[in-house]
Amino acid sequence: MTIDSLKRLILFVVLCLAQALVLNRIHLFDYATPLLYVYFVLLFPRNYPKWALLLWCFALGLVNDTFSNTPGVACASLTLLGAIQPYYMNVFLPRDAVENFVPSLSGFGFAKFLGYASSLVLFYCLIFFALEAFNFFNWEQWLLSSGASALLTLLFIVVFENFKRNKQADVAS
Amino acid sequence: MKNLLEFLAKYHHWLLFVLLEVASVVLLFQYNSYQGSVWFSSANAVVGKLYEWRSDVESFFSLKKVNEELSLRNFYLERQVHELATAYGDLTKDTTALERNGLKFLQQYQLVPAKVVSNSVNRKDNLMTINKGSKDGVKVDMGVVCGSGVVGVVYLVSDNYSVVIPALNSESSRISCAIRGRGYFGYLHWTGGDASRAYVEDIPRHAQFHRGDWVVTSGYSSIFPPGVMVGQIEKVFNSPDGLSYRLQVKLATDFANLRDVFVINDESVVEQTRLLHAAQDSLKATQQ
Numbered sequence: 001m002t003i004d005s006l007k008r009l010i011l012f013v014v015l016c017l018a019q020a021l022v023l024n025r026i027h028l029f030d031y032a033t034p035l036l037y038v039y040f041v042l043l044f045p046r047n048y049p050k051w052a053l054l055l056w057c058f059a060l061g062l063v064n065d066t067f068s069n070t071p072g073v074a075c076a077s078l079t080l081l082g083a084i085q086p087y088y089m090n091v092f093l094p095r096d097a098v099e100n101f102v103p104s105l106s107g108f109g110f111a112k113f114l115g116y117a118s119s120l121v122l123f124y125c126l127i128f129f130a131l132e133a134f135n136f137f138n139w140e141q142w143l144l145s146s147g148a149s150a151l152l153t154l155l156f157i158v159v160f161e162n163f164k165r166n167k168q169a170d171v172a173s
Numbered sequence: 174m175k176n177l178l179e180f181l182a183k184y185h186h187w188l189l190f191v192l193l194e195v196a197s198v199v200l201l202f203q204y205n206s207y208q209g210s211v212w213f214s215s216a217n218a219v220v221g222k223l224y225e226w227r228s229d230v231e232s233f234f235s236l237k238k239v240n241e242e243l244s245l246r247n248f249y250l251e252r253q254v255h256e257l258a259t260a261y262g263d264l265t266k267d268t269t270a271l272e273r274n275g276l277k278f279l280q281q282y283q284l285v286p287a288k289v290v291s292n293s294v295n296r297k298d299n300l301m302t303i304n305k306g307s308k309d310g311v312k313v314d315m316g317v318v319c320g321s322g323v324v325g326v327v328y329l330v331s332d333n334y335s336v337v338i339p340a341l342n343s344e345s346s347r348i349s350c351a352i353r354g355r356g357y358f359g360y361l362h363w364t365g366g367d368a369s370r371a372y373v374e375d376i377p378r379h380a381q382f383h384r385g386d387w388v389v390t391s392g393y394s395s396i397f398p399p400g401v402m403v404g405q406i407e408k409v410f411n412s413p414d415g416l417s418y419r420l421q422v423k424l425a426t427d428f429a430n431l432r433d434v435f436v437i438n439d440e441s442v443v444e445q446t447r448l449l450h451a452a453q454d455s456l457k458a459t460q461q
Binding site: 067082 | 194196200201227300
């Protein structure tokens, strides 16, 4: 097992624990629940083996489903997200991006990173809440939950990324 | 053949994608059927343990409030028992009847005390995990109550944990209940949203009751003994088809703040269900 996979595994465990123990308990205004584990999917570098990415996503979904008693919901939506992430990231890549470019706030710049993260997170939330409710009858609530949760998740992600960038700057200086 | 292999080598990740999606969808549908996978739920031992630790930490901070509530409730009930015993004694000149009947009532039921280790109230179909399982005698379809009222029905059981369908599950929870002292019965149904309010459906049009009357379990379903608190009538509506009343009740149980519950192990239920199955079988036999 390489150092990279080990780091990824640690992030995996930390995100799952944070989600199960703390974040699943947050229901801001009855609608918004941060689904921070999506962050894990956003961080896969360019040219990462696609099969491995899919397996990671599926495993992440399975663990989170087990914690929240929603078998299949996060699994299905995270696997879908994992399938489109490599192609979607290419849209935002800077022209001079290196082969194993890692998506981050410092690498993309603020505007591009926000575009990349917000669209993927919103897409995930829409799929997740549609599968959870399993019908479009209550479409207002579906849109509200997805939008509010995506916003809250994005807030967490941007805070984390900012923190990471500042730390990098500290190390560099 | 060579082309096929090349095709697979090139697009193997899409194949994997389809495979994983199919697995997810199978999980999604399987869980909705009865007795689904206990492994991928919070009744699984690892997840249960983790949730138990969390609730231990949380309870440490809320113990004082819970204690206060319990002693208040205890005081209230003691007063009520005292009043009722005096009234009964005055009427019948039989002052020990309450003690004798109380013991008789309790003998029929065995209560398994359990703690809620994970719970949700914000979804449309909520589920709850408790820290007692088949090793403690919990079985599927047993009723779960708490100090203040009805909670739900056991759905999945593993060795040490169980998943309960609380009354706050719009899809699967239908608890048979009746208006206390008047006898008209209907079923409790939650439609999502506010966790402290639910509806009693199918109360007949000729029923007479008042706002503020208590709704209790009817005992017809044999999951709950009759007389467990459900809630208090707040508003009365007509049902959509106009054939019955629909009562909005304020639930007696505070689902958002639930910790100590009891699983009702009723020995007589086994006999009752066996009789019911026998009756159904014989009906089928005569029809054929």
